[in-house]
Amino acid sequence: MSFINNNWWLVPLIITIFSGILCPAMGTVLITHKRLLQVNLISHCVLPGLALALALGIHPSIGGVISGLLGSVIAESLTNRKSENYEAVMNTILAGMLGFGVLIIPLLGIRIDLEAVLFGDLLTANFGDLLRTIIAFLVFILLMTFGYEKVVYVGLDPEGASASGINVSLLNLALSFTTALVIVSSMSAVGVILVIALLSTPTLLGLNKAHSLRIAMMRSSFFGLCISLLGFILSLVFNLSPGPAISVICVASLLIPKLRK
Amino acid sequence: MATLVAENLTFAYAKKSKPVLNKVSVEIKPGTLTALVGPNGAGKSTLLRILQGQNTPDKGEIKIDGENLYRSRALVALMPQRSSMNWKFPITVEKLVSLGQIKYSKSRSNNPFQIKTLLAYPNSWINKCCELEATMQRVGIASLANRRLDSLSGGQQQRALLAKTLMSPAKIFLLDEPCAALDPPAKEDFLKIVRQLADAGLSLLVSSHDWGDSLNNYDQVIVLDKSVLAVGSPDQIQDKLEAINISSINENNFCD
Numbered sequence: 001m002s003f004i005n006n007n008w009w010l011v012p013l014i015i016t017i018f019s020g021i022l023c024p025a026m027g028t029v030l031i032t033h034k035r036l037l038q039v040n041l042i043s044h045c046v047l048p049g050l051a052l053a054l055a056l057g058i059h060p061s062i063g064g065v066i067s068g069l070l071g072s073v074i075a076e077s078l079t080n081r082k083s084e085n086y087e088a089v090m091n092t093i094l095a096g097m098l099g100f101g102v103l104i105i106p107l108l109g110i111r112i113d114l115e116a117v118l119f120g121d122l123l124t125a126n127f128g129d130l131l132r133t134i135i136a137f138l139v140f141i142l143l144m145t146f147g148y149e150k151v152v153y154v155g156l157d158p159e160g161a162s163a164s165g166i167n168v169s170l171l172n173l174a175l176s177f178t179t180a181l182v183i184v185s186s187m188s189a190v191g192v193i194l195v196i197a198l199l200s201t202p203t204l205l206g207l208n209k210a211h212s213l214r215i216a217m218m219r220s221s222f223f224g225l226c227i228s229l230l231g232f233i234l235s236l237v238f239n240l241s242p243g244p245a246i247s248v249i250c251v252a253s254l255l256i257p258k259l260r261k
Numbered sequence: 262m263a264t265l266v267a268e269n270l271t272f273a274y275a276k277k278s279k280p281v282l283n284k285v286s287v288e289i290k291p292g293t294l295t296a297l298v299g300p301n302g303a304g305k306s307t308l309l310r311i312l313q314g315q316n317t318p319d320k321g322e323i324k325i326d327g328e329n330l331y332r333s334r335a336l337v338a339l340m341p342q343r344s345s346m347n348w349k350f351p352i353t354v355e356k357l358v359s360l361g362q363i364k365y366s367k368s369r370s371n372n373p374f375q376i377k378t379l380l381a382y383p384n385s386w387i388n389k390c391c392e393l394e395a396t397m398q399r400v401g402i403a404s405l406a407n408r409r410l411d412s413l414s415g416g417q418q419q420r421a422l423l424a425k426t427l428m429s430p431a432k433i434f435l436l437d438e439p440c441a442a443l444d445p446p447a448k449e450d451f452l453k454i455v456r457q458l459a460d461a462g463l464s465l466l467v468s469s470h471d472w473g474d475s476l477n478n479y480d481q482v483i484v485l486d487k488s489v490l491a492v493g494s495p496d497q498i499q500d501k502l503e504a505i506n507i508s509s510i511n512e513n514n515f516c517d
Contacts, residue, residue, distance in 0.1 A: 157346050209409070
């Protein structure tokens with residue numbers, strides 16, 4: 001314990017490693033299922049849950065996951081991807097939930113470091129943050145262990161999967177729940193807004209020519225780990241904020257395929 | 262071998278809306294290739310989904326060899342429309358085809374790749390692997406097994422999707438517009454394969470916009486536009502449509 005206390009960077013480093021692996025793997029599933037807009041929605045819907053949980057004396061992560069999931073369920077009940085209004089409805093709920101969160105913070109008389117929630121504060125991360133990341137990691141591993149085939153089938157052919165007896169709605173709910181967990185767990189590393197970069201950019205690199213979802217996830221996680229570690233090191237060396245540093249490296253890494261050509 | 266009989270099927274998507282299908286009756290006999298033709302919005306895809314058990318009709322009943330569809334739903338397989346597939350998904354042809362082995366069952370014991378089943382019946386795994394290879398050969402995609410799905414042509418993708426559908430334990434296969442967006446040679450190839458499958462004893466119902474010469478490949482043609490307008494062999498159909506004088510009206514609505 002004293003070793004960890006003397007090495008304050010150790011917990012943030014472990015969180016960086018876990019988030020760097022987990023977010024891109026989750027992102028690969030979501031991008032192949034064409035659910036990236038939902039990530040954006042869930043990440044914005046987390047705030048009111050955090051505020052309410054703090055006011056009620058519950059752990060903020062629990063409130064964040066519940067409100068993220070709730071936002072996703074509301075959106076799915078109001079629209080579906082085939083609807084031409086899909087994007088408009090999703091963005092309306094996204095903005096509305098974020099606005100609701102900002103509104104209730106002063107009304108509930110609580111104090112939240114909004115900057116840390118939205119953009120992360122990795123260097124001050126503690127054991128609680130690490131535990132949250134590990135729980136999200138384990139839930140994702142469980143989903144992939146017991147539902148990999150179903151995740152592949154639903155992502156490829158939702159109608160065929162439904163005809164084969166797979167409960168597509170339940171699987172989508174499980175995906176939304178895991179997404180909400182991953183977003184809340186990444187709060188300390190990159191924040192609930194900047195997590196989108198870590199969910200999507202490494203996936204764009206990892207998906208290229210991958211012959212299976214599993215391979216794509218492993219490649220994305222590798223790129224995500226490299227990006228996260230680089231961001232972490234740069235933020236230590238140059239005294240930068242790690243979340244934004246990781247996001248900027250994500251953008252820069254989009255140039256890799258161009259350089260290869 | 263199985264016979265599907267549907268009688269007086271009526272279906273509307275909402276309670277107060279107009280029925281999409283009105284008193285539709287069809288019969289699919291074993292070893293036959295049946296075309297289901299009709300204009301856009303005629304209810305072809307809806308009928309196929311009902312015959313597969315994904316939608317429940319408001320009225321009417323469906324029986325397979327005299328037994329209610331919902332007891333023998335595994336005997337009917339549906340190949341969805343091209344547009345419902347995510348062709349960019351990272352998957353090989355072989356993996357796609359193997360997904361067809363996931364049966365309609367809540368029970369996991371039917372899956373030959375379960376460890377328990379593997380230990381109890383080691384041959385089941387070998388049989389399934391052989392079946393996979395044989396099915397891919399049957400539709401002419403064995404050489405493409407390790408290719409990524411999005412690297413195939415439209416015709417090859419449709420054949421891969423057909424192979425996946427054929428991997429199910431079903432006896433009756435419903436194909437929803439399998440030739441849509443295919444060029445004429447690819448379409449001809451696909452229809453040849455489907456004909457061979459019917460000749461080998463499978464029952465196939467193929468929906469199509471096509472109102473051309475390719476209908477001659479079929480044993481039976483059903484013309485649908487909310488209700489069944491005509492049923493019979495390709496030659497009989499032309500006569501019947503002329504007799505009821507609707508051929509020219511609907512022909513204009515058909516698109517190929």
